[in-house]
């Protein structure tokens with residue numbers, strides 16, 4: 001049997017294992033219907049990326065433009081020192097990273113970002129920020145619209161590891177979306193990583209990371225390091241650029 005056929009056979013046996021065993025000769029259309037459990041009804045959010053967009057009904061809203069109550073300073077656990085204007089929060093350069101008070105494991109995350117309309121720098125200095133999964137693994141935020149830098153450091157990269165499949169960046173000053181599906185790594189009792197973190201990212205609705213394995217930490221200098229950890233926050237980076245965020249919500253999986 002070919003490898004693909006073996007994988008298919010394994011997948012079928014797992015699927016069928018959950019159903020009542022039926023004599024193959026007596027199978028009917030109904031014998032492969034699953035009626036229980038029933039997927040929950042969720043009211044979708046509206047118009048992702050638009051000014052009037054809203055979160056799905058079962059999401060934890062992390063930022064809706066009103067306050068930073070769900071966030072704290074990563075430096076000192078004090079109040080998150082970033083600025084709020086309109087429906088957005090903006091990095092206060094030099095004030096440090098901020099992170100959610102709540103910690104997460106596997107999740108779907110929606111976040112919108114805007115790099116400064118006035119372009120003042122180039123490369124890594126243009127609208128640089130970042131979104132750290134579990135406070136550790138950086139999904140790069142950058143103005144990558146006609147702005148060449150190293151590919152595994154441009155917008156949508158897993159920083160210094162995996163470049164995005166394509167560059168779906170909008171012009172500076174435009175609101176953009178990341179929709180992330182993330183599963184946390186697993187470690188055995190000796191601290192070895194038995195399953196890496198996986199991340200899937202849509203940038204402005206375009207797939208840019210497709211179930212990408214994250215190899216470890218995402219440092220500026222050096223190779224990824226593997227360190228055992230449990231739940232962690234969503235952390236946003238102060239990279240001394242006035243990048244803004246809005247409409248942030250998360251669904252635990």
Ligand code: MG
Pocket residue numbers: 128129130138140141237239
């Ligand atoms: Mg960054």
